[in-house]
Amino acid sequence: MPGRFDLTRGGDGADETAPPVVSLRGRGLLRGEWDPRISPVLETTYDYQSQGSNVPPGANPSYGLVTLTPPGQDPWTFSYYNQLTGQVVGASRQGQSTVSTWTVWYDVPVTGHGAPYDMSAGQVANWTETDAPVTATAILPPDDLYNYN
Numbered sequence: 001m002p003g004r005f006d007l008t009r010g011g012d013g014a015d016e017t018a019p020p021v022v023s024l025r026g027r028g029l030l031r032g033e034w035d036p037r038i039s040p041v042l043e044t045t046y047d048y049q050s051q052g053s054n055v056p057p058g059a060n061p062s063y064g065l066v067t068l069t070p071p072g073q074d075p076w077t078f079s080y081y082n083q084l085t086g087q088v089v090g091a092s093r094q095g096q097s098t099v100s101t102w103t104v105w106y107d108v109p110v111t112g113h114g115a116p117y118d119m120s121a122g123q124v125a126n127w128t129e130t131d132a133p134v135t136a137t138a139i140l141p142p143d144d145l146y147n148y149n
Contacts, residue, residue: 034071042071100142108136 023031025048034043049064069075079090092101110119110133121132 044071045069102142103140103144105138105140108138110134110136 020033021036022033023043025031029048030046032043032045034041045068046065047067047069049066065078067075067077074094077092078088079092080088087106088104090101090103092099109115116138119133119136124132
């Protein structure tokens with residue numbers, strides 16, 4: 001149900017740990033959120049692809065997040081590897097003269113050829129860890145030049 005939900009608690013308005021106020025779109029999708037203690041309102045907004053716009057049948061439309069706009073900043077734009085599972089492949093933001101894109105790499109090798117770091121059981125044991133990772137996901141900054149293929 002579309003609407004605005006104020007999640008703050010207490011009647012005197014002096015709650016220093018007040019949760020954010022959120023605004024929802026139809027289907028329960030987040031439209032915006034802000035801290036009620038700050039005036040004027042500094043709202044972070046969220047925009048989604050519509051069900052008829054490049055969202056495969058059966059896909060969860062909440063995975064269709066297209067932009068996230070922090071207050072007073074340029075929006076982040078998201079692209080997807082797999083809309084059915086919601087795997088984000090990149091997040092871009094327009095700068096003053098260029099677009100910077102952060103890349104998401106799934107199924108990163110944790111050992112052997114192609115692994116950016118040795119995360120074998122022997123290596124993580126050096127950190128007093130008893131469980132070695134079996135899978136990894138990396139978020140790569142725009143200037144990352146490592147060849148991950």
